[in-house]
Amino acid sequence: MNGKKNFWKTLARQKTLCFMALLPVLMIIVFKYVPMYGILIAFKNYKAAKGIWGSPWLNPVLKNYHTFFKNVNCIQIIWNTLKIGVLTLVFTFPMPIIFAILLNELKGKIYKRIVQTISYIPHFISIVVVCSMLNGFGSTSGFFNDIRAFFGAARVDMNNGSTYFLPMYIGSAIWQGVGWGSIIYLSALSNVDVSLYDVANIDGANRWQKIKHIVFPSILPTTTIMLIMNVGNVLNSDYTKILLMQNSTNMSDLETIATFVYRQGIVEGKFSYATAVNLFVSVICFILVFGANMITRKINPENSMW
Amino acid sequence: MKKKVLEKLAALCLIGTMIVGVVGCGQTETSSSINDEAEKEVNTSAQTEASESKSTEQEANSEATVDKNDPNATAMTNGLNLPEIDGGVLKLNVSIPEFNISSEGTMIQQEWEKKMEAYLGVDLDITWTRTPYADYRENELLVLQAGTNIPDIATTTKGSSIVEYGEDGTLLNLSDYMDYMVYYPDYLEQTNGGPNYAKNEDGSMYYFIDGFYNPDDIMGAQSFTAFAYRFDILRDMGWTPATTLDEFTKLCEDMKAKIDDGTLDLDYVIINNTKDYSIYRGFVGIFHTWDCLYYNGSEWVFGPIEDNFRDMLKYINGLYKAGYIDPEFATADFNQGTVKATTGVGAICPTLWAGSVASWNSARTDDKTEWGLAYLPAGDYGTAWKWGSRQAGKSLNANASGIYISADVEYPEYAVALIDYQYSDQIVELLNWGIEGQTYNVVDGEKVFVDEIMNAENPANTSGEYGLMASSVCRTGIPFVPIDFNAMLDLASLPEPWWNESNGFYEGKYWVESSVNGGDDSVSPYDRAPVTYLSAEEQTDKSQLSYGGVCESRAKELAHKFIVGELDINDDAAWESYIADIKSQTDNDFDSILETLNARTVK
Known part of the structure; x- marks a missing residue:
């Protein structure tokens, strides 16, 4: 009873904040929760004229899942998705943190701001342009091969097959996202109590010791939450980028659940089937987020999301 | 205190102004609605009059029996009984x-x-x-x-x-x-x-x-009907485009020899137009097959598992092994293809979308380079088939x-x-x-x-x-x-350099020349496929075998391995495994999809 009272009191005290949050919350309800009933078409023979409720149930209800798991490429598609997702997370996640820490260590304000602004630019470049650049740079006469040639290595067609796909895919993701992704960590770093640095200076701590004992612990909660959220996205590969990097030499090596869903849903118009496969991904992602949060809670309950 | 009272008064004034404004707007809207209504009435009566006069005119026309192709023909003179609106x-x-x-x-x-x-x-x-x-x-x-x-x-x-x-x-x-x-x-x-x-x-x-609408019955084809050659090189060397596959092989051989001895400033003999087209798309017509589902004159078949297709892959594999083909044929995009064509990477392109030669010639970086076209060389199967040939007269x-x-x-x-x-x-x-x-x-x-x-x-x-x-x-x-078609030819088909045995080097338009040069024999059966009745589910099955479908995509990937020698095209076991792999791609049984298609075809 008392708790309830406190809740309303807190709410009344924070009314401006609540009012500000109203629109985003409404947006999430309208665009994220309400459309969820559309998931039903994963189990139905959806006919537009009959609507979602009126369309008949599939017989058997899990027919779309039977079709997917029976698909000869199913295992490879899941494996490709996991491989690309996990490696992307492993390599792209720490980069903005490292960049933010390095930026934080810079003394000159103007230089720091210039570097920061320049680092945001790639984020705004269209993925089509990025892929076109990668295709050109990876060709035998392209920029990447010029670098190889400079170091005496032979020129190779990096767009051929899947050997160079992951370095190019992940490398470009880092290039595009490192600056933009560092914003949240920089804001976390700006909240670090300056007196901690003064105390560290008095204690004679060097730069690395300050990073280790002040900076890291300060951004740990933010990092943990970001990691939990990123783990949930591990199966959602950037299908547009993959589609643009695919060619007849690497088609099956680069087929992921996201590209498969795109082909089935948008290209071939098999909406029920595509929804079913995507639902499978969503369930796995939910389990991953839940699992990651559970582990975090066990290690340090203060850093977990719930 | 005074300040607060003033603030409250100011707020009240603002609210009052807003209310007056809203009411005013409402009135304006109402009056404008009234005006609209009045205008509508005027319009309606005017339209009714116009409609009546139109009807009278139409009745008069109807009596005069106007031909349906007469510029004055109307729905009424055509005998259509349209309801009144x-x-x-x-x-x-x-x-x-x-x-x-x-x-x-x-x-x-x-x-x-x-x-x-x-x-x-x-x-x-x-x-x-x-x-x-x-x-x-x-x-x-x-x-x-x-x-x-x-x-x-x-x-x-x-x-x-x-x-x-x-x-x-x-x-x-x-x-x-x-x-x-x-x-x-x-x-x-x-x-x-x-x-x-x-x-x-x-x-x-x-x-x-x-x-x-093809009033002059030109049976020109969409694309992949001609090979593009560097005419400037052919002229300089005293060569001509190939009319048969044997001549084509010989031409590639001669060209490679001249590249190797430094006479020709080229990297390779053959380049691809873009990675979006398999290199074999220019050859399928020569071997009387196709790169996905097609009608072969008697039944629906999946081209990439036919023996003709295998023969074609053997041939292209031979060209690749001999070092004639640019290794980036499956990865260079359209822009890179244009750069290759205009900077002397290759001298023959077998996969050409209509009009590319004209754009290459305008994008050239020197005064000498001249790309031109010649009809597909004939192979062991006879005159090469062209793709997308037009029907005579009016067609769908x-x-x-x-x-x-x-x-x-x-x-x-x-x-x-x-x-x-x-x-x-x-x-x-x-x-x-x-x-x-x-x-x-x-x-x-x-x-x-x-x-x-x-x-x-x-x-x-x-x-x-x-x-x-x-x-x-x-x-x-x-x-x-x-x-x-005639209007299209005038506007969208630029004259390009062509070659054939009787005229030698000359200028012509792609659509016209691809009609003249191929002749009736070159019209492929898949351009005149019969009617097939399919349900929505059967249509979905069919799309898996059609262009862009899973089978075609898989065939493209594996065929590339045969071309570059990663898989041995002469090994029967590898070929059988390739067929089995393609057939395993469909959600329903591959063979029964073809059987259904053939059973549902109206011949």
Whole structure:
């Protein structure tokens, strides 16, 4: 009873904040929760004229899942998705943190701001342009091969097959996202109590010791939450980028659940089937987020999301 | 304290001003509504008068028996019994894709509307939704799938996929409205397969198929009908393009020798146009096969598992092993392909989209480079097949583009008559050629575009600014309206260097030369495929074997391995495993899909 009272009191005290949050919350309800009933078409023979409720149930209800798991490429598609997702997370996640820490260590304000602004630019470049650049740079006469040639290595067609796909895919993701992704960590770093640095200076701590004992612990909660959220996205590969990097030499090596869903849903118009496969991904992602949060809670309950 | 009172007073004043403003607006709105109503009444009476006068005019015309191809022909003179519309205004929501140049407000679009109104005897009030073509194509099925807000009339580029929306009652069954069609039946009759071509097994028809008007019966082909050669090199070396596959092999051999000894400044002999086309797309016609599902003259087969296809892969593998083919043939995109063509990477390109040679020649970096075309060399199977050859006279295209009408449209009779009229000679002429004296003149009985268009730097774009659609830069009316081949040739087909045995080196237009050079024998059976009746599910199965489907994609990937030698094309076990792999890609049994297709074909 008392708790309830406190809740309303807190709410009344924070009314401006609540009012500000109203629109985003409404947006999430309208665009994220309400459309969820559309998931039903994963189990139905959806006919537009009959609507979602009126369309008949599939017989058997899990027919779309039977079709997917029976698909000869199913295992490879899941494996490709996991491989690309996990490696992307492993390599792209720490980069903005490292960049933010390095930026934080810079003394000159103007230089720091210039570097920061320049680092945001790639984020705004269209993925089509990025892929076109990668295709050109990876060709035998392209920029990447010029670098190889400079170091005496032979020129190779990096767009051929899947050997160079992951370095190019992940490398470009880092290039595009490192600056933009560092914003949240920089804001976390700006909240670090300056007196901690003064105390560290008095204690004679060097730069690395300050990073280790002040900076890291300060951004740990933010990092943990970001990691939990990123783990949930591990199966959602950037299908547009993959589609643009695919060619007849690497088609099956680069087929992921996201590209498969795109082909089935948008290209071939098999909406029920595509929804079913995507639902499978969503369930796995939910389990991953839940699992990651559970582990975090066990290690340090203060850093977990719930 | 005083300050607070002042603030409160100021706030009250503001609120008061707002209330007065709102009330005032309301009154203005009401008075403007009254004015609108009055205006509407005036308009309505004017329209009724106009409609009556139109009706009287039509009755008079009807008595005079006007030919349906006469410019003055109307729905009434054509004997269409259209219902009366209150107020004489036909309101429609129309959704169309937009091409490079918008048809909105162009002279021809305005003329189209006038002609439509005169034909139907009503005023048109069309609400247009225009979407860039690529976005339109990607989302058109989503619009239907959503099931709500279906436009009254809309363009489709995926006609074969919309049958299920017709079956579930979302789209109008056009066959119930044949009495309101006068012009479309001409296209139905003259198309290979006859009226069945456009109908489903139960006789239903859910979209008007895009038409094509070929008055001079030119059987030109879309693309992949000729190999491109560096004519400047051939001339310098005293060589000519190959007329047979043996000659082609010899030419490649000679060229490679000259590259190796430094006489020719080239990297390779053969380059690809773009990674989007498999290198073998230029060779399939020579080996009388195709790179996906096709009709071979007697049955539906999947080309990539045929023996002919294997022979072709053996041949290309030989070219690759000999070092003739640029190793980036499967990875270089269109822009890189153009760079390769214009910077001396290769001298022969077997995979060419119509018109590429002309654009390569204009993009060249020196004065010497000249790309030209020669018809595909003949192989052991006889004259090479060409792809996408046109039918004579009036015909319906096989590309599944067209126009559908919603089942909920208020006046289906008018909607059908409107689209049907787009297939009339009058509208086809208007949208392709424009208005005599303004966009074209008749010289010695032939239509010729005015100098302002033909002498423009880019005739296609200039014609598009008028709203002319023959170049496809702009699509007027409700796309797709039949294209007039002759108008298209004048606007969109630039003269390119050609070669054949009798003429030697000369200039010609792709569409005309691909008709003249191939002859009747080159018309492939897949360009004249018979009618096949399929349910929505069977259609989905079929799409897995068609271009862009899972089987075709897998075949493309594995065929590449055969070409570059990662898989041994001469090894029977590897070939059998390749076939089994392709067959395993479909959701339902591969062989039974083909069996169904053949069983459901009307021969």
